[in-house]
Amino acid sequence: MGIAQQYWAIAGIAAGGALAACSSGAPSAEHSRASLLDDSAPIESGQSPARWRYHPPQSSVLRGQLSLPGGDHLFVGDHGERWLTDKTGVTPSSFLAPEGLLISVPLSLGFLFVGASGTAYESRTALGPFVRSSAPPMALTQIAAFGTKLVGIRGDGRLMRTENAGATWQVVGPERRRFVDVGYSVNVGGSGSGGLALSVPEALWRSTDDGRSWKLLTEQRPLGARAIRQRHEATLSLETLLGVYQGPNSDGEFLPQPGTKRERLKLPSAPLRGPTAEALETGEAIVLGGVYWELRAPKLGRGYRLFSGRLGDALAPRGALQFKRCGQVRLAGYGSTLVAACSKSSGLQLSFFQSDDGGASWKLRPLSATGDIRQLAMALGPKSRLVVSGICGSRAGAAVAGCTPFGIHLAGAEPSDPDSAEAFAPSVAPALRGTALRLSFSVDGSKLYALGRRTKSDALTVFLSSDGGQSFRARPIESVRVEDREWKSSKFRITGFAPGDDGALAIAIARESLSTTLVVTDADGRLLARSSVPGHNAALGAYGSLALAVAPDSGEAWETIDSGNSWQSLGRLPREPCLGASECELRVNCFAAGCVVGDGFSRDGWRGQIENETAVQLAPPNAGQFVLERKLRTPLVCQFDDSGWVDLGVGLDALPDAAEAFLGDVDWFAAEIDRDRGSVTALHATSRGKPQIERIPLFRAQTGVHDYAFHVTHQVEGIAALRYSVDMGSRHRERMSRSLGRPLVGGIMRNIEVAWDNVVRGRHARARLPLSETIKRDDAKYVGRRLEARPALLTIGGDGVYLRVHGSAVSQQTWFLDGRKLVQLPPVTWPRKPRPSGFDEMIQVGGEHFAFYMMERSAGMLRAWLVDGSWKVSAMTLGVPNPQSFGLDQVGRISYRGTEPGLYLEVRDPTRGDWAQLFTFGSSSNIVEAPLAAPTQRDLSDPPRRCSVAERKNTGRLYARTQPGTRHPVLIRDPREPFRVMVTDAAVMFGTRERPCAAALDAKLESTEESSNNPRESALLPLADLAHSWLFRSVKGQSPERPASQYRMMSCRFDPTAEVPESVYRVAGTRVRRRAAEF
The missing domain is CATH 2.120.10.80 (Kelch-type beta propeller)
Structure with missing residues (x-):
């Protein structure tokens, strides 16, 4: 029975089989001749069916290492790779697991490999095919x-x-x-x-x-x-x-x-390089008689060395380092003869070298030309007949000013002087426009093909020579036309031009705006077939009537053996050829023995593909199989009152939403900022019976604003602002004009003052820092003609505010100001560099000052507190350090339980349900107290339960994100206003996981067919007083940087009978995934 049948017959057997515990002696790895591409015995080139070979230029990230007897090592890593290192070098396996491998374990009869999903794979040898798997x-x-x-x-x-x-x-x-x-x-x-x-x-x-x-x-x-x-x-x-x-x-x-x-696994030496399709396309490599030859520069500017090998074998160096003064090279060959074209690092002078012994030695061929080697096309035929295109046709040693390449040229003695130096003579190629893109001799050398265009036609044309390149006749392909603009751009490429041993000539064409095209002609250049290649933007390689197409993104491959009349799917490559690359222009190049795909794969053979030689079974993904179904919560229907739109202010940093709602005794707060005049005003809104907005000036407008640096920050507790004067001396104006858009350097900051509005504690104040500080590079920067302060830290804490006035947090003291006293805290030095991404914070707990470094997404934190005037540091992990590995979306926010600060950690798990925890910051002995299970929006009833006064006072205030299936449509109808359709977003929540409640919901205007299509509108819906709900909008002000804001009151109610427009379901979060099949 087949491998898969064997697996299923044996998979039910527990310990005692080949997957049982290791015997006392570990198996040794196989040793064979040095082979780059495969650990199995070599297969004759051109085999049928074909087989994939894997030869990456470097390993992926290595995850595990196993020491073997004799000093060998077996490495496993991402992309399912396995690498064996022994005295012969580094060898990869051509049999890749369908996922990254983490662990390798020796067995009595082979090896066990464990993948990232937990799937176990068994192989008889270190690099051989997998014979069994268990997920x-x-x-x-x-x-x-x-x-x-x-x-x-x-x-x-x-x-x-x-x-x-x-x-x-x-x-x-x-x-x-x-x-x-x-x-x-x-x-x-x-x-x-x-x-x-x-x-x-x-x-x-x-x-x-x-x-x-x-x-x-x-x-x-x-x-x-x-x-x-x-x-x-x-x-x-x-x-x-x-x-x-x-x-x-x-x-x-x-x-x-x-x-x-942290130790990162590395291979002890670099892998031997395999063939690359890019080198074949650019002309740095060729294939002769099933042997791949490439001129490769081991180090930039150190010359070139010739490497060669058959498909399936390691590439071996041939001869010594050559062409040490060459900046770029091109290679051509026929039989046992090779010719290399050399271009120095600068200039257009081309030299040519020839080897008649397979690259063991080279001699300078006594001819030269002028031209750009990047445009050079070159072919070598019988009797060392060299034909080129892309040169200017100069005689040996002559330089031509303003070189414009033209025509096709044949190397040989001057007809009028047999004793003169060899030179290039122009071939007779009537009507060839410019130069030929490609040149190639037929397999037997009797014909020479050139590809280009005629002077009076845009049709792609095959030029055929039967006299070794002395003269050509044109065969236009009228169905393929290329205009001048496309011809000269990178949007048009010839990725293959290869006459086959069956007499057919293959032309592979890649065009940016069209699908990849295969054109096949007969031996005389007459069109036989033209076809589009399967797959989107597939890379194409061709040889005669044979061709291979590969999709770069998926690795799916197709083969044709009849000039593109039919294409057979070969399945996928062992892995995607562009895996992990942000940009990838995949190349495929084919010849009689097979094809090279990118720089990591070769295909040995034609006519079908060997079936998957590995028996593997993958673990089902965590996400399982899901279908999407519509889900909304009870709609809210709103009606405007008669008061109309009311001006709220100019220069609000943002329209109020749930983040600014129901802190302390206010319904919401906002900041009105005039950066041109250095002023900031806090807005406090309440709607108990009648909407009221209190304006609290923090900084009043300042004259001479260009002499001041200004900064405002919006925080969960409220608003904080910094302002100081800048003394630059008498040349301040001149320096300012030179510094626009650049950091300000030099000068003195004076009159340092801070102002803050702590909504949580119901306190606003202003304080001065009685210091004069030298302005450093990161402290301030001009934005337009306005100077913007950039303090390392400005944050509200307790009854005051913490300030690090300079831009750099390194070795900077922290000041605590509360309007009554000034406390100087020493610089905080965190122990580990580099630290994970995060930010600095200062928090006051029980009257003590604590410094924090919060990791992004609140996975953990460093905390420091003062002991005898010095900081003592501790740390703790709170959330999942690698949430993406578990398919989680994790965020955290500073939160408050009354006036006690804490951290609300919310985790979105699309497959198993969301969960959240509330951590209250502890005293010096504990970083945090034991976490409380906290609610999310998914825990709310429908309609949501309103919060009582006691719940708002005694439980934590939580800013909870929307989750799929928790959104309420908000329908706003008014005879004098456009019909608005909004959808709720975030919520202000209190209570417990078992008994959650909501204080407010915010809503965003979605761009649906029924909306007014104004993206600058939002709503705030206080659940305890829906009759006094708020709608906000931004309108054009006197300055684009300071839009005006308005509000309008409306009365809302939950209405389960309201008809919801169909377009609402196009909004994110209005559909939920339902499990179609259990694990």
């Missing part, structure tokens, strides 16, 4: 191998374990814990082999029974652990925000390893 019931993340026992983490954070290399899996470890990483070492905690696992919020767990059970390391303080790394195949290290730690020791503690850097 977990769902894809796993972060796999560890305890011999053939595997432990992984599934999408919901639970630990999974298998004792039989993946045949069956069981859930292990504690419940209600979200694990994010797992590792294995032969020495854990001084008690032999075992495992280490990390869960969040940060906790470390140890296993000493091969992953069956896990015990919490209670003595280990949080370190900001991010990942578990294996080192030297024997020990584990912990990558943390405080640095690298090793352990645990016998006491269950991790010890710092100063200076330890």
Whole structure:
């Protein structure tokens, strides 16, 4: 029976089969002759059916290493790669796994490889095909191998374990814990082999029974652990925000390893390079008789060396380094003769060298020409007959000013003087316009083909010579026309021009605006077939009546053996040829023995493809199979009151939304900013019975604004602003005019003042910093003629504000100002560089000052507090350090429970449901208190329950994002206004996970058919008083930088009978995924 049938017959067998535990002796890797492309025995070129060979110029990211007997090593990595390093060099496997490989384990009869999804693959040899595979019931993340026992983490954070290399899996470890990483070492905690696992919020767990059970390391303080790394195949290290730690020791503690850097696996030497399609297309490489030849520069500017080899063999160097003064080269050949064209680094002078012994030695051919080597087309025929196009036709040693290449030229002695130096003589090519794009001799050398255009036609034309290039006759292909503009641009390329041994001539044409085209003529240049290639923007290579097309994005391939009249699908390449590349212009080049695809694949043979030689079964993706269905919550219907539009202010930094709503005693707040005059005013709105807006000046308008630097920041607590005068001396104006758009350097900052509005605590104040500071490079910058201050930190905390007035946070003191006292805090130095992306913050807890470094997406934080005048640093991981690995969308925001600050961590899991936690910042002993399960919008009832006064006071205020299926349509009708359709977005929530409530919803105007199509409108809907809802809009002001804002009151109500326009369902979040099939 076949391989797949064998697998299914044996997969049900547990331990005791080939996937059982390792025997005492590890298998050795196979050793054979040096082979770049495949570890199996060589196959004759041109075999049928064909086989893919893999020869990447470099490895992908390596994930695992296994030491083998005799000093060999087996590496595994991304793209399913395997690499064997031995005394002969570095050899890749041509059999790629369908996913990245993480682990390799020796078996008694071969090797076991573990993929990123937890799928186990078995192979008889280190680089051979996979004979069996076994997938977990769902894809796993972060796999560890305890011999053939595997432990992984599934999408919901639970630990999974298998004792039989993946045949069956069981859930292990504690419940209600979200694990994010797992590792294995032969020495854990001084008690032999075992495992280490990390869960969040940060906790470390140890296993000493091969992953069956896990015990919490209670003595280990949080370190900001991010990942578990294996080192030297024997020990584990912990990558943390405080640095690298090793352990645990016998006491269950991790010890710092100063200076330890994360070790990245690397191959001991560079892989031997394989053939490249780009070199074949540019003319730096050729194929003769099934042998690939390429002139390659080992180092830039150091000359070229000739490499050659048959398809399936390693490319071997031929002869010594040559052409040391050549900047670029081109290669041509026929039989055993090679000719190289050389262009020096500068200039248009071309020299030619010839080898009659396969590149072992070269001699200068006594002819030269003038031309751009990038436009050179060159062909070598019988008796060393050299034909070129793209030169100016000069005699040996002559330079032509204003060189304009033309025609086709044949190398030979001058007819009038047989003793003169060899030179290029123009061929008779009537009506050839300019130069030929390509030149090629037929397989037997009896015919020479050139490709170009005629002077009086845009038709692509084949020029045919039967006398070795002395004269040509034209065969236009009227169905392929190319205008001058396209001909001279990169939008038109000839990717293949190859006469086959069947007498047909193949022309592969790539055009930006049209599909790739295959044109085939007979031996006399008459059109036989013209066809479009399957696939979008497929790369095409052709040889005679044979052709191969490959889609760059998917790697899907097609073959034709009848000049494009029919195309057969070959399936996909072992991996996408442009995988991981932001830009990829894939090239394919073909010849009698097969094809080269990009620089990583070769196809040995024609006429069909060997069926997949590996038996693999992939784990189902975490996402499973889903269908989309419509889902909206109860609509809101609104009606304007009679007050009309009311001016709100000019220069609002943003229209109010849920982020600014229901803090302290206000319904919402905003900031009116005049940057031209250095003023900022806080707006406080309430709507209890009657809408009221209180205006609180923080900075009043300043005269001489060009002498002041100004900065405003909008925060969860409210608004903070910085302003200081700039003393540049008498030459200030002159310097300013020279500095527009550039950082301001020099001068003195004086009269430093801050103002803030803390809505949470209901306090606004203003304070001065009685200092004069020298202005440094990053402190301020001109924006237009206005000077913008750029402090490293300006943040509200407690009853005051924290300020680092200079732009650089390095070695800068922090000032705390509350309007009554001034506190100077020493500079904060964080321990690890480089740190993960994040930002600095200062927070006051219980009257103490704390410095924080918050990681992006709130995965973790560094915290420092003062002990005897110095900062003491600790760290903790709160969220998932690598949420994308689990398919999660994780965000965090500073939040408040009353006046106590904390962190609201919200995680969107599209397959298993969303969840959230509220962390309250702790005192000096604890970074955070035990987290509380917090609600998300998905937990709200429909319609949402309103929050009571007690809930707003005693539970955390949460800014919750919208989630699919939680949006309410908002329909605003008025006889004098356009019909508006809005959709709710974020919510202000309080309460608990079990009993959530909403204080307000905001809504955005969507561009639907029924809307007024004004993108600058938004609404704020207070659920406790929907009769006084707010609609905001921005209108044109006197200055484009300071638009005017208006509001209008409206009365809203939930109406389950309201008819929702069909166009609403085009808005994001109005459809949810429903599982079509369970795992």
